[in-house]
Amino acid sequence: HAQLAFSAGKKAAVDERAGEGLTKPLADMMGNWENFSFAPIRESTVSRAMTRRYFADLDQHAESDIVIIGAGSCGLSAAYTLGRLRPDLRITLIEAGVAPGGGAWLGGQLFSAMVLRKPADAFLREVGVPYEDEGDFVVVKHAALFTSTVLSKVLAMDNVKLFNATAVEDLITRPHHDDDDAEGEGGAGVRIAGVVTNWTLVSMHHDDQSCMDPNTINAPVVISTTGHDGPFGAFSVKRLVSMKQLRQLEGMRGLDMLRAEDAIVRNTREIVPGLIVGGMELSEIDGANRMGPTFGAMALSGVKAAEEALRVFDL
Numbered sequence: 001h002a003q004l005a006f007s008a009g010k011k012a013a014v015d016e017r018a019g020e021g022l023t024k025p026l027a028d029m030m031g032n033w034e035n036f037s038f039a040p041i042r043e044s045t046v047s048r049a050m051t052r053r054y055f056a057d058l059d060q061h062a063e064s065d066i067v068i069i070g071a072g073s074c075g076l077s078a079a080y081t082l083g084r085l086r087p088d089l090r091i092t093l094i095e096a097g098v099a100p101g102g103g104a105w106l107g108g109q110l111f112s113a114m115v116l117r118k119p120a121d122a123f124l125r126e127v128g129v130p131y132e133d134e135g136d137f138v139v140v141k142h143a144a145l146f147t148s149t150v151l152s153k154v155l156a157m158d159n160v161k162l163f164n165a166t167a168v169e170d171l172i173t174r175p176h177h178d179d180d181d182a183e184g185e186g187g188a189g190v191r192i193a194g195v196v197t198n199w200t201l202v203s204m205h206h207d208d209q210s211c212m213d214p215n216t217i218n219a220p221v222v223i224s225t226t227g228h229d230g231p232f233g234a235f236s237v238k239r240l241v242s243m244k245q246l247r248q249l250e251g252m253r254g255l256d257m258l259r260a261e262d263a264i265v266r267n268t269r270e271i272v273p274g275l276i277v278g279g280m281e282l283s284e285i286d287g288a289n290r291m292g293p294t295f296g297a298m299a300l301s302g303v304k305a306a307e308e309a310l311r312v313f314d315l
């Protein structure tokens with residue numbers, strides 16, 4: 001009797017929690033751990049469940065419609081916009097870090113809240129991120145809420161695949177005009193036709209290991225959003241200089257919030273045929289100011305990069 005009463009008490013507690021919003025199968029589990037066990041599995045089955053899918057994705061995405069380099073706030077916003085507008089396109093997102101999100105896990109320094117100037121609040125309403133309205137700007141209570149929400153929506157899209165812990169270590173080029181042999185300066189010489197990738201850990205060890213050739217992904221459109229210069233930043237635009245498609249980088253200028261954000265959105269564009277650059281990577285080409293801890297331009301530059309990709313390539 002005592003035991004029955006005890007079980008009934010536990011059951012009641014569970015029901016109470018279920019009433020607070022847990023689904024029934026999970027709620028039913030609670031308080032019943034004595035005879036708990038998982039469904040059986042063999043180790044190789046786990047390996048195959050992961051590797052079969054990964055290599056099928058690699059196989060499919062070796063020919064992509066659009067590759068986005070960098071899954072920071074700009075790259076994720078571009079992926080979201082493209083994925084929503086064109087579920088028919090095969091979109092590949094490549095992120096060097098294990099954790100996608102770039103600098104957008106914190107609002108600035110080590111502070112939680114993320115500030116976005118209007119009209120970037122439209123993007124928050126689009127993705128369903130709540131915010132406080134402060135007049136000319138809005139505040140999301142934690143930058144991680146913005147990043148995790150956009151990320152979860154992007155990852156749930158059937159036509160988008162994120163390869164993280166994977167670095168783009170070169171660009172695939174073709175003569176811009178099929179009868180061109182020479183690769184001239186100023187963007188006239190080549191068009192970008194895809195990316196060269198490797199595991200990031202491998203990319204980091206090219207100096208002390210040998211023979212670690214990369215993998216490739218073909219795509220008629222590449223959007224680069226690798227952030228401002230740094231160990232991994234400004235990747236594509238630096239490569240454009242070394243392959244003589246850009247004469248030089250102007251270099252990111254000092255902080256001017258007011259000018260920086262407008263400039264980044266306005267200047268989001270195709271830099272050489274086949275390559276659109278967005279987010280803070282752009283500031284290195286144009287000598288634009290940085291904006292510091294305000295993220296509206298990253299979201300809207302991503303939206304514009306997506307629009308440019310569809311417009312320029314008539315996809």
Ligand code: AHZ
Pocket residue numbers: 069070071072073074075094095096097100101102103104166167168169225226227228232233234235278279280281290291292293294295298
């Ligand atoms: O890991 C990088 C980061 O997640 C990734 N990335 C860089 N090089 C890569 C490569 N292959 C694959 N070769 C690469 N991935 O690109 C992402 C860039 O994200 P970010 O947050 O650095 O850039 P963003 O332009 O999306 O956002 C910039 C945010 C900033 S910086 C700034 C300031 O300095 O004033 N202010 C804001 C809002």
